[in-house]
Amino acid sequence: MHFELTKDYLQNLINIIDKKDDKAAIKLMDELHAVDIAEVYDELNIEQAKYLFLLIEDGEKAADVIAELDDDDRTRFLKILPDDVIASRFIDHMDSDDAADVIADLPEERQEEVLQRIKDIDQAGDIVDLLSYDEDTAGGLMGKEVVTVNIDAVVEDAISVIRKSVEEVDEIYYVYVVDNDEILKGALSLAKLLLASKGTKVKDIYEPNVISVKADMKAEEVANLSDKYDLVALPVVDNIGRLLGRITFDDLVDVMREEADKDYQMMSGLTEDVEHSDKVWQLTRARLPWLFIGLFGGILGAIILGSYESHLASHASMAFFIPLISAMGGNVGIQSSSIVVQGLASGNIGFESTFKKIMKELSVSLINATVFASAIFIYNYFFSSSFALTVTVSISLFIVIIFASVFGTFVPLALHRFKIDPAVATGPFITTTNDIIGLFIYLAIGVLIFTIL
């Protein structure tokens, strides 16, 4: 039903490559989907991958493989291939959006070289157009391959446009209807076309209410829009409504995945998109920044604790609850900010003012603070010898939970207002800040209570 890469399959393939058994290798490559070949390449070294690649006879398939490779593999691959192979073997066979991505991956000095070797001038022109858009916008995601028909045409005209485009456009979902100025008027589904009788005017059967986006719309917004309305393809227009291209659902799914991965990585303290299969130094590099912030925060904590040395020396039991206070503060803070961050990412955050949002968070945190301050009071009342400590821990926990909640809610909202990615608030900076402020609250209250009681 579908291919699954197994260890045995891989071993068999490597044996074939080692023996340079061209015939067996060609047969295996023929059986595989381009996506699967890209997956196989990921497990091979560059020489093995290159050997297989040059055996792929179908130019279209070779192009698809390149389009499906992940960025690192593709960069390695493009490095060992000459300019005219890249131009004639891939670019000429690719959809314009994939082709533009490949060109963008090349070092700048090679880009022009490869562009000049593309035989299809229209394709080269489309690529140059696409390269002008920011890759995080609708323009950067779209392909120029659209099937269009004039609003005054009849269904036969639409069918003949499809006939001409079927080679060039991978998947045709809609025929877009435009006026004489190329302004997008609507869309025509293939099912409607199929059922229309001869001579029917496009005008009479097209769907005028079509959702389109402007080329400068943010990729994340485009993805949210297509998710909301379940759109399989989305036409892209310029500022006066002229049709520029289309974005298909698969590219938008990739955007969603990347956004979700980014937020996840931010929270787990990774600064780069790393996978376990990456190299040791890549994995290390992605982790160091957040660990350095942690180290810095730890040192700051040590300095704060150090300034209370005499108090700690006479009341060593104060130290027992340092981990509790900082863990609870950190946990509450990350819960609060991640709820806000997810709400902002999905555009589902409600209409109340920031003040009202924080008031709501305050209610939640009052409940939590009461529950946990009481719980730890009861525990300490029975198991701790010092009443001053019992009171100190409960009061500080109460304050730390409320502070961390409000801080965790406020920071992502503020970042969002200043157009900074609110996901930063789930990352190291805020967690560390929360830890340190919590520690400070604990010590200050401790000194106060131990003096009073």
Add this chain to the structure above:
Amino acid sequence: MHFELTKDYLQNLINIIDKKDDKAAIKLMDELHAVDIAEVYDELNIEQAKYLFLLIEDGEKAADVIAELDDDDRTRFLKILPDDVIASRFIDHMDSDDAADVIADLPEERQEEVLQRIKDIDQAGDIVDLLSYDEDTAGGLMGKEVVTVNIDAVVEDAISVIRKSVEEVDEIYYVYVVDNDEILKGALSLAKLLLASKGTKVKDIYEPNVISVKADMKAEEVANLSDKYDLVALPVVDNIGRLLGRITFDDLVDVMREEADKDYQMMSGLTEDVEHSDKVWQLTRARLPWLFIGLFGGILGAIILGSYESHLASHASMAFFIPLISAMGGNVGIQSSSIVVQGLASGNIGFESTFKKIMKELSVSLINATVFASAIFIYNYFFSSSFALTVTVSISLFIVIIFASVFGTFVPLALHRFKIDPAVATGPFITTTNDIIGLFIYLAIGVLIFTIL
């Protein structure tokens, strides 16, 4: 280009509802897409939403609104509507998969009542079929609306099947080709059909290599598959290959989103799918479990520290670095496990054995441990008065980083092997365990070093 819900729009709408201005309300509802109406409902109380709902004249649209509501709102809505309204006004107009979801949302005693009131017997039968599948499988995601044609038919037959189905099937992406036993043989794109000349046999133009899934395949796997191959629709078959239904990309995108949200929530310590717009008690309930684990961990930490009370009393400066050790251990652990969890979720984890994976993690952690143990050694060498403390902090940090890395890598791999969701490893249990073990290592080494030096 598309609707955006603003505060002003909402205020205007609420004014119209308050005035019971039916005409203005109908006009507004007519202009909106079903998805937007569902979004508007989310901001209204149940009485306001009901008023608007009963004004929607188009049955299909009313059904779409119900299908688009989120679970909570839908449950509230269904509660106030009588059985026959549910049956005739929604279920009869819905795709079978959405209809089955609505029925599944009803309390059990109402399910049968509503099913019996459905006029379209085929639809009722389809729904009963669909209810038998686990909702986390391909069967639970699929709709029964498929357009099929026999492999021995000609293109005109296919077109006439489409003509009959066009009312019933929302979006037709493919005509599926089956044999006399309803076994799936392949698919036919509408573009191919449109371009085929009269009398062409289906057999001669259909695509035989179609990726299909079995009804019991896990929803998450189906989503990964469709993402990998960029599939817009995926046929579902039974164990002998008979076509049962199809899953469209929009439902699979929802699965991906849910999986990503679940992993994100797990890491942020939320046990339920909550949004900032939820009620205070829902928000509180989702947070309590992880905070209780945090509290429990904190108490355990206090007990461990308590057992070293005399040591801490004579060397109060040992307490200064408790936050540093626990923060670094927690951070390193979550980094390691989240890389593994993401790899497992995307099926992109490589083929080495668990042993090799852990060895790789060990290399990364050795670098990190060396970097940070040296950094803190240098800091303490200059700023701390106690050489024993300087040595203790460096050695413990070194061991804690290595332990947390290996533990963070091992746990999700082990959970995965025992078929438990590895994302649990990024949650409270492991983080808390890491904290406590880190603390223990620090104290044990402290006692040792302070005795020696």
